[in-house]
Structures are given as structure tokens and as C-alpha cells.
Amino acid sequence: MPEMLEVEVYRRAAHAALGRRIIDISAPDAWFLKGGITAAAVGDALIGREFVADRRRGKLLLLDTSDDGPTLGLRFGMTGILELDGVDAIEALQYSTHRRNPEWERFVVHFDGGGALRLRDPRRLGGVELDPDEDRLGPDAGTVGVAELRSILAGSTSPLKARLMDQAKLAGLGNLLTDETLWRAGLDPARQSRSLDSDEVALLHGEMKRTLKDLGKRGGSHLGDLQQARQRGGICPRDGAALDRRTIGGRTTYSCPVHQI
DNA sequence: ATTGTGGCCTGCCCGC
DNA sequence: TGCGGGCAGGCCACAA
Known part of the structure; x- marks a missing residue:
């Protein structure tokens, strides 16, 4: 399952998404949005911006956004897989699967030019948050x-x-x-x-x-x-x-x- | 404050 | 062959 080593792999993969303009967000699973945020709020916060830095603290992946925008926090729970431009960031994940059931797609960031950052999580133990409290770690x-x-x-x-x-x-x-x-x-x-x-x-x-x-x-x-x-x-x-x-x-x-x- | 427990989520595997 | 129970663990709410 994603522990800090796997999240570090995800962070390095997400690095390739920096500097691309975010044109759309897909968050079909309200359960996956934490801290009381809605899909609309995430869209308002991210669309038009770009990721400018990739960070990790423990098992939490942090993506800072441009123009003093919020930080996107991604948690992967036990079975979450990060996918950039159609490629899984990791080859093998204990207790998870690389099947791609569409309903397992919990959160997607679409970029200008056609690429996308996707979070796939069969068991829904992960989550997405804006400006997570990093000091709780x-x-x-x-x-x-x-x-x-x-x-x-x-x-x-x-x-x-x-x-x-x-x-x-x-x-x-x-x-x-x-x-x-x-x-x-x-x-x-x-x-x-x-x-x-x-x-x-x-x-x-x-x-x-x-x-x-x-x-x-x-x-x-x-x-x-x-x-x-x-x-x-x-x-x-x-x-x-x-x-x-x-x-x-x-x-x-x-x-x-x-x-x- | 600290520590422990139960529940949540769902795919998979085992035994019948 | 199908079915049901148990299991996996990150995280959170809650209790003592």
C-alpha cells in the first residue's frame, strides 16, 4: 500500500505536471473530497492556475499552485494509484490492482494540451483536500x-x-x-x-x-x-x-x- | 494531554 | 460453481 516510499514515487511523477495550465477538474465522488469542500469549490480554486511545486510530508502529497492559490493535498489510503498522462506512476502496489475500472477514478486534473493527473482508488480510503493542515503531521x-x-x-x-x-x-x-x-x-x-x-x-x-x-x-x-x-x-x-x-x-x-x- | 478501540471503505481469497 | 465470511490498513471519531 502507499506508504511514504510510494508517495515519493508519486511526487516525482507529479513533477512532470508542473507548469501546465489547469483547464478542468473532475471530482465525481463527493466522499473523496475532505474538509467540507465541493467539486465546484475545487474547480474554482484550481482552474486557470498551474502547479508550481511538488512536496511530500509523510504519506501526504502536496501540490502548490500559482498566483498564491491553495495547496492541493492528495492522500492515497491503502489502494490509491496516481496516474499522469495515462501512465501509472507505480508498477506494483501491494493490496491494490492496476485494473482501470472507470468508477475507481476519484479525482482528475485536466491540463491544457490534453494531459491529466488522475487518482484511482478502488477502496476509497484516500482523499483530496485544499490547504491541508501540514502541522498535524x-x-x-x-x-x-x-x-x-x-x-x-x-x-x-x-x-x-x-x-x-x-x-x-x-x-x-x-x-x-x-x-x-x-x-x-x-x-x-x-x-x-x-x-x-x-x-x-x-x-x-x-x-x-x-x-x-x-x-x-x-x-x-x-x-x-x-x-x-x-x-x-x-x-x-x-x-x-x-x-x-x-x-x-x-x-x-x-x-x-x-x-x- | 495521551492512549486505545471501532468503523469506514471494497476487492480478493478461502472454504464450503 | 456460487456464495459468504474474513481480511487487508490508513485515517478519523470517539471514549476513557
Whole structure:
């Protein structure tokens, strides 16, 4: 599903849409418009302008518009795919499909010259917003410093995994990236966040960065070393132990009882 | 404030 | 072969 790595791919794709004049908007699904906006309001805000910058914070894609226009915020939920000029920005998406049922098209920006930016989302878990409140998100996991990570974890009784996935504290990690990071770091996802000592936070920080770099290079959150074992009856690829399957932070969690402590 | 839980959305897969 | 239940998880509302 789109976690920060996939949204980063979407951002780079959307870069090719900068500087094109927006001539029309299609927003057939009112549910998909968040923050009380209407299709007409989005049209009024965007038509005649152009996108001038592409940004990402966590899993939120941000497109700034010209003439001090609003920022368009795009969320992809679990199954959202971005498509520019008829080409999907990503090749493979775990839990989603590349079929193109017309009714899955939730939001379209039409450009002068015939191109279009389309958001396709079968399960409707994503959304579109104008001027989303970016400060509701914590620092991006790709750029967070080790001291900042330490303060995010300090004092919290939440399970480590839940804290890392709390987008208000740290933006970008979803279920798969978090399981992979903690598996690599050898840390039990159920441990209280505040129980990590300074060395463990530094280790976690390093493994998180390495995981983002590796999986970014491989092309997706679902391409981790743990992923193929991330199923019922899965065996730890590192030491052969039967993986634990638990619900932590409300999410299905796989971890190794032997080396994640 | 913090933390946990349930619901929303819908396609897919498994077992009968 | 068709059908129904369970599952996937990002995000939000809500409760304690």
C-alpha cells in the first residue's frame, strides 16, 4: 500500500505536471473530497492556475499552485494509484490492482494540451483536500534526526510500533515499513517506547534510514526482507524461528520472538 | 494531554 | 460453481 516510499514515487511523477495550465477538474465522488469542500469549490480554486511545486510530508502529497492559490493535498489510503498522462506512476502496489475500472477514478486534473493527473482508488480510503493542515503531521521519517526520534519516543508508554506509525509524531511509516524496520533493528514492536535506551534509539534510527533507502531502491514498501515471511506460519528469514503474529497499534504485526527483543 | 478501540471503505481469497 | 465470511490498513471519531 502507499506508504511514504510510494508517495515519493508519486511526487516525482507529479513533477512532470508542473507548469501546465489547469483547464478542468473532475471530482465525481463527493466522499473523496475532505474538509467540507465541493467539486465546484475545487474547480474554482484550481482552474486557470498551474502547479508550481511538488512536496511530500509523510504519506501526504502536496501540490502548490500559482498566483498564491491553495495547496492541493492528495492522500492515497491503502489502494490509491496516481496516474499522469495515462501512465501509472507505480508498477506494483501491494493490496491494490492496476485494473482501470472507470468508477475507481476519484479525482482528475485536466491540463491544457490534453494531459491529466488522475487518482484511482478502488477502496476509497484516500482523499483530496485544499490547504491541508501540514502541522498535524510529525517530521518526515526520511529526514528526522536521531535526537528528534529520541524525544518522540521518550516518555511514551505506547508500544514502539504504534508510536512509529503515529503520523502526528512521525510521518511516513505504515505497517509494512514499520515491521521491516523493527525486524532489521532487532526490536520488539510491543515494547514500550520509553523503554529504549540511547543506543537502541540510535540503532533504530540507523535501521529506519537504511530500510527506507534499501526499499526505496528496490521500488516499494512491500519489497523488504521480512515481507515474504509476513504471513500466517511465516518463518524468520534471519534465524528460522516461527514468527509471532499479533495486533499492535491496531495493525497486524509480524515479528521474530528470537531476535526482536 | 495521551492512549486505545471501532468503523469506514471494497476487492480478493478461502472454504464450503 | 456460487456464495459468504474474513481480511487487508490508513485515517478519523470517539471514549476513557
